[in-house]
Amino acid sequence: MSQNEASVAGKPKARVSGSYRELGLLVFIVVLCAVIQVRNQSFLTISNIADLLDNTAILGILAVGMMMVILTRGIDLSIGATIALSGMVSALTVAANPSMSPLLSILEGMAVGLVVGSLIGVLVARFSVLPIIATLGAMNIVRGVTYVVSNGAWVSSYQMSNGFQSIAMGRVFGVNNLVVIAIVVFVVFGYFLNYTRMGRRIYAVGSNPEAADVSGIPRRFILWFVYAVMGALSGLAGVLWVAKFASAQGDTATGYELNVIAAAVLGGVSINGGSGKITGLILGTILLGILNNALPLVNVSPFWQQAIQGFVILAAILTNLLVKRNGLRQALRKRAI
């Protein structure tokens, strides 16, 4: 009986300590917003917040895929290129068939991304190519293919049907489609990662790959799976991107993978694999969205953005690391040797 009490009493405490990181992130976001609001009153207005969310939705969708890749101790540098390719392919198709259903365009883009992601997955999972090497190579190949299929030309807004552009412009209950899609992705993958066996095994593989092999978890299949899903989400993002900016170009989303990795890392996804939560990821995405969108409001040159982003990521990673080291030291002290 007494043990029962102890375990019940222990529960809330453990949960709170588990979400310290998210709490800290939330506090930081609130403080940041307050500072920006003081400097520029137009920051916390409905229209600006709506803008901010619209602009951050695609980042959020991609961050979910990147989180799964990083959970398995991997990384994917190819997604900027995949966005460009799938966006280009779907835009070209729409330009040729203006009557095409927007839903079909989205599926087309996702299919392109899925193919790219699956191929990367095969390299990483089946042939044990380091993720950085496989995705760096894929980044070039996919970018090159994008130029080849478009012959170096752009697809512009006048070539896109209204239906296609409405993918990014339309609203559901007054909320932009992009935001709706992002929310759906967060909910679906939040459920997947927390409540299904497959989802939990992604964590297991990253947490201890050797143990996963011994306990019969299909490690290689899971590795393939995360890259394939990352590809499909990039494909989705590619269509959304092209619809939103009403333009498909060969150099679309160049370097965007860095933003996505940054969002995941800021959201507390451990680069050593095995740990990270959707809630943290959402906060990380929002923080990065604020950094990207609000800096011009406080007269910070947009050219400073990248460096600021870099330093924020460095600070986040080092803080995390020092906290962990401190915990380890505390544990050693407890041994009283």
Next chain:
Amino acid sequence: MAERSIDVAQGKSLASKFLRWEWLLVLIFIAVNIVNTRLSPYYLSLDTFLGTPANFLDKAFLVLPMTFVIILGNIDISVASNVALSAVIMATTFNMGLPLPAAMALCLLVSTLAGWFNGFLLTRFKELSAVIVTLITMIIYRGIAYMILQDQAAGNFPDWFSFLGWGNIGPFPFILLVFILCAIAFGVLLHGTAFGRKIFAMGNNALTARYSGVRTDSVIQTVSALTGLMAGFTAIFLSSRMGSTRPNVAMGYELDVIAMVVLGGVSTSGGRGTIAGPLLAIFIIGFLNYGLGLVNVQAQVLLIIVGLLLILSVLVLNVRFSGRHRRPALGAGREK
């Protein structure tokens, strides 16, 4: 005291001397040139062979230290950003009135410091992988370059500066001569000296190296600083050839450089490779590029080819070495 003596003669068969990755590269290089000769009647001339390299050698300086980095079992994707940062600082300080030689020295200093900072992070925070450390500094270094120059260009270099990238000494392009000197220096360092042996040791088994008295931290920091120094060389030659500098120069160089190193037969899991392989790879990719230019193939196709070469060579090397003793397995030792 010994009952039986241990042989000191090389026991390798003739076949193993010739079945080397480098010979395959030589064949590929010859094949590329045969194709090029077919494409253009003017191709086969001394001018082509001496002049063409000047077009692609700027990034080749990065291949030398990257070979060290990958043999160590690490990777550095911040090199291109480092090139941009040091080039921007050189051009900006020069435009602000610093004499060009001093600006060039500053460029080398900045690039070396930026390289060393990677090594500092890697050794001070051992929990972080080289991928993540250099990914962060990749963002930061290019970010600083943008802070300094925004979307402007800087340059207006004097004429003698363009000699570095374009000039000849006798029939030899200056940049080729400098590169040959650097390549010899790096080759000797890697294959002839104790420092090189330590790099191979660490790439094979860093823990054993450390227990054997190798100062592993100082090796990592030295290699990182060398990588930075070479990024400075690339910055100078690139600026010289382009005549001006923007924050977005050298975009994507890290991929070309890593691809050349891997195509050169250097194992991405560390511990194995030569300087000769990546050198051959530089010229294969360079002349391939030149040949494709002859038949007006888009530059973007080259992206695809470099990417494919990278992945194919990793695949082949992975299969080739998969049977070998990589990470030591626990259990009984094998008998002779």
Next chain:
Amino acid sequence: MSHPILELRDVTKTFPGVRALDGVRFELQKGEIHALMGENGAGKSTLIKVITGVHQPDSGEIMFDGKKVDFRSPLDSQRVGIAAIYQHVTCYPDLSVTENIFIGHENYDKLTRRIDWKSLHRRAGELLESLDADFDPHTPMGTLSVARQQIVEIAKALSANARVVIMDEPTAPLTDRESEDLYRITEGLRDMGVSVIFISHRLEDMYRLAKRVTVFRDARYVGTWNVDAISRDDLITAMVGRSITQLYPKKEVPIGEEILRVDGISRTGYFKDVSFSVRRGEILALTGLVGAGRTEVCEAIYGVTKADSGSVSLDGRPVSIHGPDEALAMGIGYLPEDRHRQGLILDWGLWMNVSLPTLSKFKKHLFLDQTDERKVAKDLLERVEVKAPSVYTKASALSGGNQQKVIVAKLLNSELKVIILDEPTKGVDVGAKTAIFDIMTHLAMQGYGIVMVSSEMPEVLGMSDRIVVMREGRVSATLKTRDATQEIILAAAMAEGSPA
């Protein structure tokens, strides 16, 4: 009596160069705690790996619950209800206790594929409660102590309805109190009808827990006894199987002045206030249970890690050592515990392995003189009698004993005063052990001071001049070997009411 739950008949397993199991048998009754004992390298671990399907036997058969079984992988053995709990727990540190227990057999809704966390957490709580453990199943596994992680592993075995649980040296990293908890839990398992194979070096574990004990020696089956029918001495004789003087070629060597003195060094969480000294020509054994902090002390002396306080002196002068390179330069050499991960570069030829610590000696102008490297390597390798065809032979191609000799050869090119050997005979054949002891004796005769870390009592008693015993990070006894007995050392290592 009913048929045994698990029975091995005439099982043989060879690895290239080593016969790890030689026609052994083993029998486990239902609901029995059965101790498995033997020296390092006696074949216990291989037996476990054969039972769990990690290795497949070359010949012989395994019977489970009366039926012949053929395990191709660990999964096969898990399926029939065999669970192994290893010393280094194989868990998912980032996942919760509940997930670690149920991973692989979570129950979920067939339609929504939703895992029912609520009921899993509840069941995890119940399992832990049945083991008298009172921690929260939501806790991440990585934040638990080793003792608690072991309890989770046991809960995992229970959740999979394990009928046989194998525990591989579970008490080695535990404190006395934690061990006592583990004993209780293990008895609880037995009362539930689970059969337990308990592997341990600690005689106390066996007398406290087991009903029967089986002893292996040199990959062979020696015998099975009822625990209350065999005395300590008989058991040790069964494990060692030969008189100590035969195996240990210890020679009396004139002992000179003190060369290494360690004075009150401490490192938070690892060891505290450790002092000892070594003299020229002396072999000092540093012993204690696994996890007592011996290796950590040696690594601090060698400069791999840094002690927080205390001092080390060489030849009477205090020295400050910041890395292995400085230790080697000052005259301290270290043969690390894990020769594959810390001692050798397996893919390299022997000559390159041998010259690695002393590369600066081979510098001619800027370059390495490789011919000289090979010549010196040949001399050193022959001095320690490595059996290899050529200096180009890869280290991975040698047997364990020869590999160990190569690492000694690496050390001999430095002008050393003290050589620290950390478990030098771990996992090598009996013949090779004698050869390593021979080398140690020779080194002592040449005037080196030798520190030998070892967990094996016969080796400690047979080879050393003096013995330092550590327990939980502290020195618990320093004795002259001629005054020491197995009992005295064990008592100091465990600090319980054992006869002293």
